[in-house]
Amino acid sequence: MKIREITLRHLKMRMKSPFSTSFGTMQNKDFLLLEAKSDSGMIGWGESVAFDTPWYTEETVKTNWHMLEDFIIPAVINKELDHPDQVSTILAAIRKNNMAKSTIEGAVWDLYAKEKDISLAAALGGSKKKIEVGISIGIQNTIDELIRLIDGYIEEGYKRMKVKIKPGWDIDVIREIRRHFPNVPLMVDANSAYSLKDIDLFKSLDEFDLMMIEQPFAANDFIDHAQLQKQISTSICLDESIHSYEDARIAIELQACEIINIKSGRVGGLTEAKRIHNLCEENKIPVWCGGMLEAGIGRAHNIALTSLSNFTMPGDTAGSSHYWEKDIIHPEVVVEGGFIKVPTGSGIGFAPDTEAIKRFTSKEMIFS
Ligand SMILES: O=C(O)CCC(=O)C1=CC=C[C@@H](O)[C@@H]1C(=O)O
Ligand SMILES: [Mg+2]
Structure with missing residues:
Protein backbone atom coordinates (compact mmCIF):
# COMPACT_ATOMS: atom_id res chain seq x y z
CA MET A 1 0.00 0.00 0.00
CA ILE A 118 -11.47 -5.49 9.18
CA SER A 119 -12.14 -3.15 12.09
CA LEU A 120 -9.30 -1.06 13.49
CA ALA A 121 -9.89 -2.83 16.82
CA ALA A 122 -9.34 -6.21 15.13
CA ALA A 123 -6.27 -4.90 13.27
CA LEU A 124 -4.78 -3.87 16.62
CA GLY A 125 -5.58 -7.27 18.14
CA GLY A 126 -8.44 -6.07 20.35
CA SER A 127 -11.26 -8.42 21.18
CA LYS A 128 -13.60 -6.52 23.51
CA LYS A 129 -17.11 -5.96 22.11
CA LYS A 130 -17.76 -2.95 24.33
CA ILE A 131 -15.62 -0.73 26.49
CA GLU A 132 -16.28 0.73 29.91
CA VAL A 133 -16.12 4.51 30.15
CA GLY A 134 -15.64 7.09 32.84
CA ILE A 135 -15.77 10.85 32.75
CA SER A 136 -13.19 13.55 33.41
CA ILE A 137 -14.55 16.60 35.22
CA GLY A 138 -12.68 19.89 35.14
CA ILE A 139 -12.22 22.26 38.08
CA GLN A 140 -15.52 24.04 38.85
CA ASN A 141 -16.34 27.39 40.45
CA THR A 142 -17.92 25.81 43.51
CA ILE A 143 -18.03 22.41 45.19
CA ASP A 144 -21.84 22.46 44.90
CA GLU A 145 -21.56 22.74 41.11
CA LEU A 146 -19.16 19.79 41.05
CA ILE A 147 -21.49 17.68 43.22
CA ARG A 148 -24.41 18.46 40.88
CA LEU A 149 -22.32 17.44 37.86
CA ILE A 150 -21.22 14.16 39.45
CA ASP A 151 -24.82 13.39 40.33
CA GLY A 152 -25.78 13.83 36.65
CA TYR A 153 -22.89 11.69 35.36
CA ILE A 154 -23.76 8.87 37.78
CA GLU A 155 -27.32 9.11 36.45
CA GLU A 156 -25.98 8.88 32.86
CA GLY A 157 -24.19 5.66 33.82
CA TYR A 158 -20.51 6.69 33.66
CA LYS A 159 -18.42 4.04 35.41
CA ARG A 160 -15.99 6.28 37.26
CA MET A 161 -15.56 9.93 38.08
CA LYS A 162 -12.21 11.64 37.51
CA VAL A 163 -11.88 14.97 39.23
CA LYS A 164 -9.15 17.50 38.50
CA ILE A 165 -7.30 18.83 41.53
CA LYS A 166 -4.84 21.67 42.16
CA PRO A 167 -3.51 23.33 45.33
CA GLY A 168 -6.53 24.89 47.04
CA TRP A 169 -8.98 22.60 45.20
CA ASP A 170 -8.15 19.17 46.59
CA ILE A 171 -8.75 17.57 49.97
CA ASP A 172 -11.86 19.57 50.93
CA VAL A 173 -13.36 18.85 47.53
CA ILE A 174 -12.67 15.12 47.78
CA ARG A 175 -14.05 14.97 51.33
CA GLU A 176 -17.27 16.61 50.17
CA ILE A 177 -17.58 14.28 47.16
CA ARG A 178 -17.15 11.25 49.43
CA ARG A 179 -19.75 12.64 51.86
CA HIS A 180 -22.30 12.73 49.02
CA PHE A 181 -21.16 9.64 47.12
CA PRO A 182 -19.46 7.22 49.54
CA ASN A 183 -19.17 4.40 47.00
CA VAL A 184 -18.73 5.98 43.59
CA PRO A 185 -15.52 4.88 41.80
CA LEU A 186 -13.46 8.06 42.12
CA MET A 187 -9.99 9.22 41.10
CA VAL A 188 -8.13 12.52 40.91
CA ASP A 189 -5.83 14.06 38.28
CA ALA A 190 -3.33 16.74 39.36
CA ASN A 191 -1.68 17.40 35.96
CA SER A 192 1.68 17.84 37.75
CA ALA A 193 0.49 20.57 40.13
CA TYR A 194 2.34 19.24 43.20
CA SER A 195 5.79 18.15 44.41
CA LEU A 196 7.19 15.87 47.11
CA LYS A 197 6.79 18.79 49.56
CA ASP A 198 3.06 18.02 49.44
CA ILE A 199 3.50 14.45 50.70
CA ASP A 200 1.19 15.00 53.71
CA LEU A 201 -1.68 15.95 51.43
CA PHE A 202 -1.27 12.70 49.48
CA LYS A 203 -1.05 10.67 52.69
CA SER A 204 -4.33 12.19 53.82
CA LEU A 205 -6.00 11.33 50.50
CA ASP A 206 -5.47 7.64 51.36
CA GLU A 207 -8.58 7.64 53.55
CA PHE A 208 -10.92 8.37 50.60
CA ASP A 209 -10.55 5.06 48.79
CA LEU A 210 -9.52 6.64 45.49
CA MET A 211 -8.93 4.34 42.51
CA MET A 212 -5.75 6.28 41.78
CA ILE A 213 -4.00 9.64 41.82
CA GLU A 214 -3.04 10.66 38.28
CA GLN A 215 0.20 12.56 37.62
CA PRO A 216 0.75 14.31 40.95
CA PHE A 217 4.29 15.53 40.08
CA ALA A 218 6.20 16.87 37.08
CA ALA A 219 6.52 14.72 33.97
CA ASN A 220 10.20 13.85 34.51
CA ASP A 221 9.94 13.19 38.27
CA PHE A 222 10.12 9.39 38.14
CA ILE A 223 12.18 9.22 41.34
CA ASP A 224 9.84 11.45 43.34
CA HIS A 225 6.80 9.52 42.10
CA ALA A 226 8.52 6.33 43.31
CA GLN A 227 9.16 7.96 46.70
CA LEU A 228 5.51 8.94 46.96
CA GLN A 229 4.22 5.53 45.84
CA LYS A 230 6.24 3.90 48.65
CA GLN A 231 4.57 6.06 51.26
CA ILE A 232 0.91 5.96 50.25
CA SER A 233 -1.52 3.11 49.70
CA THR A 234 -3.44 4.74 46.82
CA SER A 235 -2.08 3.78 43.38
CA ILE A 236 -0.26 6.42 41.37
CA CYS A 237 -1.14 6.57 37.65
CA LEU A 238 1.26 8.25 35.24
CA ASP A 239 0.04 10.28 32.27
CA GLU A 240 2.35 13.17 31.21
CA SER A 241 5.44 11.13 32.27
CA ILE A 242 4.94 8.39 29.67
CA HIS A 243 6.01 9.34 26.13
CA SER A 244 7.36 5.97 25.04
CA TYR A 245 7.85 2.28 25.80
CA GLU A 246 11.17 3.31 27.40
CA ASP A 247 9.42 5.71 29.80
CA ALA A 248 6.95 2.98 30.76
CA ARG A 249 9.81 0.51 31.35
CA ILE A 250 11.61 3.02 33.61
CA ALA A 251 8.41 3.84 35.54
CA ILE A 252 7.70 0.16 36.11
CA GLU A 253 11.26 -0.67 37.09
CA LEU A 254 11.43 2.23 39.57
CA GLN A 255 7.93 1.41 40.88
CA ALA A 256 6.98 5.02 40.18
CA CYS A 257 3.36 4.01 39.50
CA GLU A 258 0.94 1.09 39.67
CA ILE A 259 -1.27 2.15 36.74
CA ILE A 260 -0.56 3.82 33.37
CA ASN A 261 -2.82 6.10 31.32
CA ILE A 262 -2.13 5.48 27.63
CA LYS A 263 -2.81 8.18 25.05
CA SER A 264 -1.71 7.23 21.54
CA GLY A 265 -0.99 10.87 20.64
CA ARG A 266 1.33 11.35 23.59
CA VAL A 267 3.38 8.23 22.77
CA GLY A 268 3.69 8.74 18.99
CA GLY A 269 0.92 6.47 17.75
CA LEU A 270 -1.01 3.25 18.10
CA THR A 271 2.01 0.99 17.48
CA GLU A 272 3.85 2.44 20.49
CA ALA A 273 0.62 2.50 22.51
CA LYS A 274 0.25 -1.23 21.86
CA ARG A 275 3.86 -1.93 22.88
CA ILE A 276 3.30 -0.07 26.16
CA HIS A 277 0.03 -1.96 26.67
CA ASN A 278 1.82 -5.29 26.21
CA LEU A 279 4.69 -4.33 28.51
CA CYS A 280 2.21 -3.29 31.21
CA GLU A 281 0.26 -6.52 30.76
CA GLU A 282 3.44 -8.59 31.26
CA ASN A 283 4.16 -6.60 34.43
CA LYS A 284 0.60 -6.73 35.80
CA ILE A 285 0.18 -2.96 35.49
CA PRO A 286 -3.40 -2.17 34.44
CA VAL A 287 -3.85 0.54 31.82
CA TRP A 288 -6.69 2.77 30.68
CA CYS A 289 -7.13 5.09 27.73
CA GLY A 290 -6.85 8.80 28.46
CA GLY A 291 -8.63 11.51 26.52
CA MET A 292 -7.54 14.78 24.92
CA LEU A 293 -10.99 16.29 24.39
CA GLU A 294 -10.92 14.72 20.93
CA ALA A 295 -13.41 15.17 18.14
CA GLY A 296 -14.89 12.05 16.54
CA ILE A 297 -11.89 10.74 14.60
CA GLY A 298 -9.59 10.74 17.63
CA ARG A 299 -12.39 9.32 19.76
CA ALA A 300 -12.82 6.44 17.28
CA HIS A 301 -9.11 5.61 17.53
CA ASN A 302 -9.36 5.60 21.33
CA ILE A 303 -12.28 3.18 21.26
CA ALA A 304 -10.38 0.74 19.02
CA LEU A 305 -7.28 0.94 21.24
CA THR A 306 -9.33 0.35 24.38
CA SER A 307 -10.58 -2.95 22.94
CA LEU A 308 -7.16 -4.48 23.83
CA SER A 309 -7.24 -6.86 26.81
CA ASN A 310 -5.21 -4.96 29.42
CA PHE A 311 -7.41 -1.83 29.24
CA THR A 312 -9.10 -3.06 32.40
CA MET A 313 -10.11 0.28 33.89
CA PRO A 314 -12.70 2.74 32.53
CA GLY A 315 -11.15 5.34 30.21
CA ASP A 316 -11.85 9.04 29.54
CA THR A 317 -13.54 8.52 26.15
CA ALA A 318 -16.97 9.96 26.89
CA GLY A 319 -19.79 10.29 24.33
CA SER A 320 -19.66 12.92 21.54
CA SER A 321 -22.59 14.88 22.97
CA HIS A 322 -20.70 15.47 26.22
CA TYR A 323 -18.31 17.73 24.29
CA TRP A 324 -19.94 18.82 21.04
CA GLU A 325 -23.22 20.22 19.72
CA LYS A 326 -22.25 18.43 16.52
CA ASP A 327 -19.37 15.96 16.15
CA ILE A 328 -17.54 15.35 12.85
CA ILE A 329 -18.46 11.66 12.48
CA HIS A 330 -21.61 9.68 12.02
CA PRO A 331 -22.92 7.96 13.91
CA GLU A 332 -21.69 9.99 16.87
CA VAL A 333 -20.09 8.16 19.81
CA VAL A 334 -22.85 7.10 22.20
CA VAL A 335 -22.47 5.88 25.79
CA GLU A 336 -25.14 3.47 26.99
CA GLY A 337 -25.15 2.35 30.60
CA GLY A 338 -21.50 3.37 30.89
CA PHE A 339 -20.37 1.40 27.83
CA ILE A 340 -19.47 2.23 24.22
CA LYS A 341 -19.88 -0.51 21.62
CA VAL A 342 -16.69 -1.20 19.70
CA PRO A 343 -17.62 -0.76 16.02
CA THR A 344 -17.28 -3.81 13.80
CA GLY A 345 -17.28 -1.99 10.43
CA SER A 346 -14.02 -1.66 8.54
CA GLY A 347 -11.34 0.74 9.82
CA ILE A 348 -12.35 3.17 12.56
CA GLY A 349 -15.97 2.15 11.92
CA PHE A 350 -17.34 5.70 11.93
O1 LIG B 1 -12.49 14.02 28.38
C1 LIG B 1 -11.32 13.89 27.99
O2 LIG B 1 -11.00 13.81 26.80
C2 LIG B 1 -10.25 13.85 29.03
C3 LIG B 1 -9.97 15.18 29.55
C4 LIG B 1 -8.74 15.21 30.42
O3 LIG B 1 -8.78 14.76 31.53
C5 LIG B 1 -7.56 15.76 29.89
C6 LIG B 1 -7.55 16.36 28.68
C7 LIG B 1 -6.45 17.08 28.24
C8 LIG B 1 -5.39 17.29 29.04
C9 LIG B 1 -5.50 16.99 30.43
O4 LIG B 1 -6.07 18.02 31.14
C10 LIG B 1 -6.35 15.77 30.61
C11 LIG B 1 -5.62 14.70 31.26
O5 LIG B 1 -4.62 15.04 31.86
O6 LIG B 1 -5.93 13.50 31.22
MG1 LIG C 1 -4.14 13.34 32.98
Whole structure:
Protein backbone atom coordinates (compact mmCIF):
# COMPACT_ATOMS: atom_id res chain seq x y z
CA MET A 1 0.00 0.00 0.00
CA LYS A 2 1.16 3.54 -0.77
CA ILE A 3 -0.32 6.85 0.33
CA ARG A 4 -0.81 8.88 -2.86
CA GLU A 5 -2.49 11.97 -1.48
CA ILE A 6 -2.87 13.64 1.90
CA THR A 7 -5.21 16.48 2.87
CA LEU A 8 -4.25 18.29 6.06
CA ARG A 9 -6.91 20.46 7.67
CA HIS A 10 -6.97 22.86 10.62
CA LEU A 11 -10.38 22.70 12.31
CA LYS A 12 -11.85 25.11 14.84
CA MET A 13 -14.61 23.78 17.07
CA ARG A 14 -16.06 24.98 20.36
CA MET A 15 -16.81 22.72 23.29
CA LYS A 16 -20.21 22.95 24.97
CA SER A 17 -18.58 23.87 28.28
CA PRO A 18 -15.15 25.12 29.33
CA PHE A 19 -12.67 22.55 30.68
CA SER A 20 -10.41 23.69 33.55
CA THR A 21 -7.33 21.96 34.90
CA SER A 22 -4.44 23.00 37.14
CA PHE A 23 -2.94 24.64 34.00
CA GLY A 24 -5.88 26.78 32.95
CA THR A 25 -9.17 26.75 31.05
CA MET A 26 -10.03 25.91 27.46
CA GLN A 27 -13.26 25.93 25.46
CA ASN A 28 -12.16 26.61 21.89
CA LYS A 29 -10.71 23.47 20.38
CA ASP A 30 -8.32 23.93 17.45
CA PHE A 31 -6.88 20.73 16.02
CA LEU A 32 -5.58 19.08 12.85
CA LEU A 33 -7.25 16.35 10.81
CA LEU A 34 -5.33 14.27 8.30
CA GLU A 35 -7.01 12.45 5.42
CA ALA A 36 -4.78 9.93 3.61
CA LYS A 37 -5.74 8.37 0.27
CA SER A 38 -4.05 5.14 -0.79
CA ASP A 39 -3.19 4.04 -4.32
CA SER A 40 -6.33 1.88 -4.30
CA GLY A 41 -8.48 4.93 -3.48
CA MET A 42 -9.24 3.99 0.15
CA ILE A 43 -9.22 6.78 2.73
CA GLY A 44 -7.83 6.71 6.26
CA TRP A 45 -8.23 9.39 8.93
CA GLY A 46 -6.03 10.68 11.73
CA GLU A 47 -6.56 13.44 14.32
CA SER A 48 -3.86 15.39 16.11
CA VAL A 49 -4.43 15.79 19.86
CA ALA A 50 -2.10 18.78 20.20
CA PHE A 51 -3.77 21.83 21.73
CA ASP A 52 -3.21 25.39 20.55
CA THR A 53 -1.09 26.16 23.64
CA PRO A 54 1.83 24.05 24.99
CA TRP A 55 0.49 23.42 28.52
CA TYR A 56 0.01 19.67 28.38
CA THR A 57 3.18 18.90 26.38
CA GLU A 58 5.44 21.15 24.33
CA GLU A 59 3.54 20.40 21.10
CA THR A 60 0.91 22.75 19.66
CA VAL A 61 -1.40 22.83 16.62
CA LYS A 62 1.14 25.06 14.84
CA THR A 63 4.18 22.90 15.67
CA ASN A 64 2.21 19.85 14.46
CA TRP A 65 1.34 21.56 11.17
CA HIS A 66 5.00 22.55 10.67
CA MET A 67 6.31 19.05 11.47
CA LEU A 68 3.70 17.36 9.28
CA GLU A 69 4.15 19.71 6.32
CA ASP A 70 7.94 19.96 6.36
CA PHE A 71 9.12 16.56 7.62
CA ILE A 72 6.54 13.90 8.43
CA ILE A 73 4.29 13.90 5.36
CA PRO A 74 7.27 14.04 2.93
CA ALA A 75 8.83 11.06 4.75
CA VAL A 76 5.72 8.85 4.52
CA ILE A 77 3.90 9.81 1.31
CA ASN A 78 4.48 7.52 -1.69
CA LYS A 79 6.47 5.00 0.44
CA GLU A 80 5.55 1.33 0.13
CA LEU A 81 3.96 0.32 3.46
CA ASP A 82 3.15 -3.32 4.29
CA HIS A 83 2.12 -2.58 7.86
CA PRO A 84 1.43 0.54 9.98
CA ASP A 85 4.25 -0.47 12.36
CA GLN A 86 6.65 0.73 9.63
CA VAL A 87 5.53 4.34 10.09
CA SER A 88 7.24 4.71 13.47
CA THR A 89 10.40 3.16 12.03
CA ILE A 90 10.37 5.62 9.11
CA LEU A 91 9.78 8.52 11.53
CA ALA A 92 12.37 7.41 14.10
CA ALA A 93 14.89 9.85 12.60
CA ILE A 94 12.66 12.74 13.69
CA ARG A 95 13.01 13.45 17.38
CA LYS A 96 9.94 13.63 19.65
CA ASN A 97 6.92 15.47 18.12
CA ASN A 98 4.84 12.43 19.09
CA MET A 99 1.44 14.02 18.52
CA ALA A 100 2.40 15.09 15.01
CA LYS A 101 3.70 11.58 14.22
CA SER A 102 0.63 9.95 15.69
CA THR A 103 -1.63 12.02 13.39
CA ILE A 104 -0.34 10.30 10.25
CA GLU A 105 0.21 6.93 11.91
CA GLY A 106 -3.45 6.86 13.01
CA ALA A 107 -4.54 7.47 9.41
CA VAL A 108 -2.26 4.66 8.17
CA TRP A 109 -3.73 2.24 10.76
CA ASP A 110 -7.25 3.18 9.61
CA LEU A 111 -6.23 2.69 5.96
CA TYR A 112 -4.57 -0.64 6.69
CA ALA A 113 -7.69 -1.97 8.44
CA LYS A 114 -9.90 -0.70 5.59
CA GLU A 115 -7.69 -2.35 2.94
CA LYS A 116 -8.05 -5.63 4.85
CA ASP A 117 -11.75 -4.94 5.42
CA ILE A 118 -11.47 -5.49 9.18
CA SER A 119 -12.14 -3.15 12.09
CA LEU A 120 -9.30 -1.06 13.49
CA ALA A 121 -9.89 -2.83 16.82
CA ALA A 122 -9.34 -6.21 15.13
CA ALA A 123 -6.27 -4.90 13.27
CA LEU A 124 -4.78 -3.87 16.62
CA GLY A 125 -5.58 -7.27 18.14
CA GLY A 126 -8.44 -6.07 20.35
CA SER A 127 -11.26 -8.42 21.18
CA LYS A 128 -13.60 -6.52 23.51
CA LYS A 129 -17.11 -5.96 22.11
CA LYS A 130 -17.76 -2.95 24.33
CA ILE A 131 -15.62 -0.73 26.49
CA GLU A 132 -16.28 0.73 29.91
CA VAL A 133 -16.12 4.51 30.15
CA GLY A 134 -15.64 7.09 32.84
CA ILE A 135 -15.77 10.85 32.75
CA SER A 136 -13.19 13.55 33.41
CA ILE A 137 -14.55 16.60 35.22
CA GLY A 138 -12.68 19.89 35.14
CA ILE A 139 -12.22 22.26 38.08
CA GLN A 140 -15.52 24.04 38.85
CA ASN A 141 -16.34 27.39 40.45
CA THR A 142 -17.92 25.81 43.51
CA ILE A 143 -18.03 22.41 45.19
CA ASP A 144 -21.84 22.46 44.90
CA GLU A 145 -21.56 22.74 41.11
CA LEU A 146 -19.16 19.79 41.05
CA ILE A 147 -21.49 17.68 43.22
CA ARG A 148 -24.41 18.46 40.88
CA LEU A 149 -22.32 17.44 37.86
CA ILE A 150 -21.22 14.16 39.45
CA ASP A 151 -24.82 13.39 40.33
CA GLY A 152 -25.78 13.83 36.65
CA TYR A 153 -22.89 11.69 35.36
CA ILE A 154 -23.76 8.87 37.78
CA GLU A 155 -27.32 9.11 36.45
CA GLU A 156 -25.98 8.88 32.86
CA GLY A 157 -24.19 5.66 33.82
CA TYR A 158 -20.51 6.69 33.66
CA LYS A 159 -18.42 4.04 35.41
CA ARG A 160 -15.99 6.28 37.26
CA MET A 161 -15.56 9.93 38.08
CA LYS A 162 -12.21 11.64 37.51
CA VAL A 163 -11.88 14.97 39.23
CA LYS A 164 -9.15 17.50 38.50
CA ILE A 165 -7.30 18.83 41.53
CA LYS A 166 -4.84 21.67 42.16
CA PRO A 167 -3.51 23.33 45.33
CA GLY A 168 -6.53 24.89 47.04
CA TRP A 169 -8.98 22.60 45.20
CA ASP A 170 -8.15 19.17 46.59
CA ILE A 171 -8.75 17.57 49.97
CA ASP A 172 -11.86 19.57 50.93
CA VAL A 173 -13.36 18.85 47.53
CA ILE A 174 -12.67 15.12 47.78
CA ARG A 175 -14.05 14.97 51.33
CA GLU A 176 -17.27 16.61 50.17
CA ILE A 177 -17.58 14.28 47.16
CA ARG A 178 -17.15 11.25 49.43
CA ARG A 179 -19.75 12.64 51.86
CA HIS A 180 -22.30 12.73 49.02
CA PHE A 181 -21.16 9.64 47.12
CA PRO A 182 -19.46 7.22 49.54
CA ASN A 183 -19.17 4.40 47.00
CA VAL A 184 -18.73 5.98 43.59
CA PRO A 185 -15.52 4.88 41.80
CA LEU A 186 -13.46 8.06 42.12
CA MET A 187 -9.99 9.22 41.10
CA VAL A 188 -8.13 12.52 40.91
CA ASP A 189 -5.83 14.06 38.28
CA ALA A 190 -3.33 16.74 39.36
CA ASN A 191 -1.68 17.40 35.96
CA SER A 192 1.68 17.84 37.75
CA ALA A 193 0.49 20.57 40.13
CA TYR A 194 2.34 19.24 43.20
CA SER A 195 5.79 18.15 44.41
CA LEU A 196 7.19 15.87 47.11
CA LYS A 197 6.79 18.79 49.56
CA ASP A 198 3.06 18.02 49.44
CA ILE A 199 3.50 14.45 50.70
CA ASP A 200 1.19 15.00 53.71
CA LEU A 201 -1.68 15.95 51.43
CA PHE A 202 -1.27 12.70 49.48
CA LYS A 203 -1.05 10.67 52.69
CA SER A 204 -4.33 12.19 53.82
CA LEU A 205 -6.00 11.33 50.50
CA ASP A 206 -5.47 7.64 51.36
CA GLU A 207 -8.58 7.64 53.55
CA PHE A 208 -10.92 8.37 50.60
CA ASP A 209 -10.55 5.06 48.79
CA LEU A 210 -9.52 6.64 45.49
CA MET A 211 -8.93 4.34 42.51
CA MET A 212 -5.75 6.28 41.78
CA ILE A 213 -4.00 9.64 41.82
CA GLU A 214 -3.04 10.66 38.28
CA GLN A 215 0.20 12.56 37.62
CA PRO A 216 0.75 14.31 40.95
CA PHE A 217 4.29 15.53 40.08
CA ALA A 218 6.20 16.87 37.08
CA ALA A 219 6.52 14.72 33.97
CA ASN A 220 10.20 13.85 34.51
CA ASP A 221 9.94 13.19 38.27
CA PHE A 222 10.12 9.39 38.14
CA ILE A 223 12.18 9.22 41.34
CA ASP A 224 9.84 11.45 43.34
CA HIS A 225 6.80 9.52 42.10
CA ALA A 226 8.52 6.33 43.31
CA GLN A 227 9.16 7.96 46.70
CA LEU A 228 5.51 8.94 46.96
CA GLN A 229 4.22 5.53 45.84
CA LYS A 230 6.24 3.90 48.65
CA GLN A 231 4.57 6.06 51.26
CA ILE A 232 0.91 5.96 50.25
CA SER A 233 -1.52 3.11 49.70
CA THR A 234 -3.44 4.74 46.82
CA SER A 235 -2.08 3.78 43.38
CA ILE A 236 -0.26 6.42 41.37
CA CYS A 237 -1.14 6.57 37.65
CA LEU A 238 1.26 8.25 35.24
CA ASP A 239 0.04 10.28 32.27
CA GLU A 240 2.35 13.17 31.21
CA SER A 241 5.44 11.13 32.27
CA ILE A 242 4.94 8.39 29.67
CA HIS A 243 6.01 9.34 26.13
CA SER A 244 7.36 5.97 25.04
CA TYR A 245 7.85 2.28 25.80
CA GLU A 246 11.17 3.31 27.40
CA ASP A 247 9.42 5.71 29.80
CA ALA A 248 6.95 2.98 30.76
CA ARG A 249 9.81 0.51 31.35
CA ILE A 250 11.61 3.02 33.61
CA ALA A 251 8.41 3.84 35.54
CA ILE A 252 7.70 0.16 36.11
CA GLU A 253 11.26 -0.67 37.09
CA LEU A 254 11.43 2.23 39.57
CA GLN A 255 7.93 1.41 40.88
CA ALA A 256 6.98 5.02 40.18
CA CYS A 257 3.36 4.01 39.50
CA GLU A 258 0.94 1.09 39.67
CA ILE A 259 -1.27 2.15 36.74
CA ILE A 260 -0.56 3.82 33.37
CA ASN A 261 -2.82 6.10 31.32
CA ILE A 262 -2.13 5.48 27.63
CA LYS A 263 -2.81 8.18 25.05
CA SER A 264 -1.71 7.23 21.54
CA GLY A 265 -0.99 10.87 20.64
CA ARG A 266 1.33 11.35 23.59
CA VAL A 267 3.38 8.23 22.77
CA GLY A 268 3.69 8.74 18.99
CA GLY A 269 0.92 6.47 17.75
CA LEU A 270 -1.01 3.25 18.10
CA THR A 271 2.01 0.99 17.48
CA GLU A 272 3.85 2.44 20.49
CA ALA A 273 0.62 2.50 22.51
CA LYS A 274 0.25 -1.23 21.86
CA ARG A 275 3.86 -1.93 22.88
CA ILE A 276 3.30 -0.07 26.16
CA HIS A 277 0.03 -1.96 26.67
CA ASN A 278 1.82 -5.29 26.21
CA LEU A 279 4.69 -4.33 28.51
CA CYS A 280 2.21 -3.29 31.21
CA GLU A 281 0.26 -6.52 30.76
CA GLU A 282 3.44 -8.59 31.26
CA ASN A 283 4.16 -6.60 34.43
CA LYS A 284 0.60 -6.73 35.80
CA ILE A 285 0.18 -2.96 35.49
CA PRO A 286 -3.40 -2.17 34.44
CA VAL A 287 -3.85 0.54 31.82
CA TRP A 288 -6.69 2.77 30.68
CA CYS A 289 -7.13 5.09 27.73
CA GLY A 290 -6.85 8.80 28.46
CA GLY A 291 -8.63 11.51 26.52
CA MET A 292 -7.54 14.78 24.92
CA LEU A 293 -10.99 16.29 24.39
CA GLU A 294 -10.92 14.72 20.93
CA ALA A 295 -13.41 15.17 18.14
CA GLY A 296 -14.89 12.05 16.54
CA ILE A 297 -11.89 10.74 14.60
CA GLY A 298 -9.59 10.74 17.63
CA ARG A 299 -12.39 9.32 19.76
CA ALA A 300 -12.82 6.44 17.28
CA HIS A 301 -9.11 5.61 17.53
CA ASN A 302 -9.36 5.60 21.33
CA ILE A 303 -12.28 3.18 21.26
CA ALA A 304 -10.38 0.74 19.02
CA LEU A 305 -7.28 0.94 21.24
CA THR A 306 -9.33 0.35 24.38
CA SER A 307 -10.58 -2.95 22.94
CA LEU A 308 -7.16 -4.48 23.83
CA SER A 309 -7.24 -6.86 26.81
CA ASN A 310 -5.21 -4.96 29.42
CA PHE A 311 -7.41 -1.83 29.24
CA THR A 312 -9.10 -3.06 32.40
CA MET A 313 -10.11 0.28 33.89
CA PRO A 314 -12.70 2.74 32.53
CA GLY A 315 -11.15 5.34 30.21
CA ASP A 316 -11.85 9.04 29.54
CA THR A 317 -13.54 8.52 26.15
CA ALA A 318 -16.97 9.96 26.89
CA GLY A 319 -19.79 10.29 24.33
CA SER A 320 -19.66 12.92 21.54
CA SER A 321 -22.59 14.88 22.97
CA HIS A 322 -20.70 15.47 26.22
CA TYR A 323 -18.31 17.73 24.29
CA TRP A 324 -19.94 18.82 21.04
CA GLU A 325 -23.22 20.22 19.72
CA LYS A 326 -22.25 18.43 16.52
CA ASP A 327 -19.37 15.96 16.15
CA ILE A 328 -17.54 15.35 12.85
CA ILE A 329 -18.46 11.66 12.48
CA HIS A 330 -21.61 9.68 12.02
CA PRO A 331 -22.92 7.96 13.91
CA GLU A 332 -21.69 9.99 16.87
CA VAL A 333 -20.09 8.16 19.81
CA VAL A 334 -22.85 7.10 22.20
CA VAL A 335 -22.47 5.88 25.79
CA GLU A 336 -25.14 3.47 26.99
CA GLY A 337 -25.15 2.35 30.60
CA GLY A 338 -21.50 3.37 30.89
CA PHE A 339 -20.37 1.40 27.83
CA ILE A 340 -19.47 2.23 24.22
CA LYS A 341 -19.88 -0.51 21.62
CA VAL A 342 -16.69 -1.20 19.70
CA PRO A 343 -17.62 -0.76 16.02
CA THR A 344 -17.28 -3.81 13.80
CA GLY A 345 -17.28 -1.99 10.43
CA SER A 346 -14.02 -1.66 8.54
CA GLY A 347 -11.34 0.74 9.82
CA ILE A 348 -12.35 3.17 12.56
CA GLY A 349 -15.97 2.15 11.92
CA PHE A 350 -17.34 5.70 11.93
CA ALA A 351 -17.84 7.76 8.75
CA PRO A 352 -16.46 11.30 8.61
CA ASP A 353 -19.22 13.90 8.34
CA THR A 354 -17.78 15.79 5.36
CA GLU A 355 -20.25 18.68 5.67
CA ALA A 356 -19.35 19.25 9.32
CA ILE A 357 -15.63 18.92 8.57
CA LYS A 358 -15.94 21.54 5.82
CA ARG A 359 -17.82 23.88 8.16
CA PHE A 360 -15.14 23.70 10.87
CA THR A 361 -12.11 23.86 8.54
CA SER A 362 -10.12 27.11 8.60
CA LYS A 363 -7.11 25.99 6.55
CA GLU A 364 -6.46 23.12 4.18
CA MET A 365 -3.42 21.86 2.26
CA ILE A 366 -3.14 18.98 -0.20
CA PHE A 367 0.06 16.95 -0.61
CA SER A 368 0.69 14.42 -3.38
O1 LIG B 1 -12.49 14.02 28.38
C1 LIG B 1 -11.32 13.89 27.99
O2 LIG B 1 -11.00 13.81 26.80
C2 LIG B 1 -10.25 13.85 29.03
C3 LIG B 1 -9.97 15.18 29.55
C4 LIG B 1 -8.74 15.21 30.42
O3 LIG B 1 -8.78 14.76 31.53
C5 LIG B 1 -7.56 15.76 29.89
C6 LIG B 1 -7.55 16.36 28.68
C7 LIG B 1 -6.45 17.08 28.24
C8 LIG B 1 -5.39 17.29 29.04
C9 LIG B 1 -5.50 16.99 30.43
O4 LIG B 1 -6.07 18.02 31.14
C10 LIG B 1 -6.35 15.77 30.61
C11 LIG B 1 -5.62 14.70 31.26
O5 LIG B 1 -4.62 15.04 31.86
O6 LIG B 1 -5.93 13.50 31.22
MG1 LIG C 1 -4.14 13.34 32.98
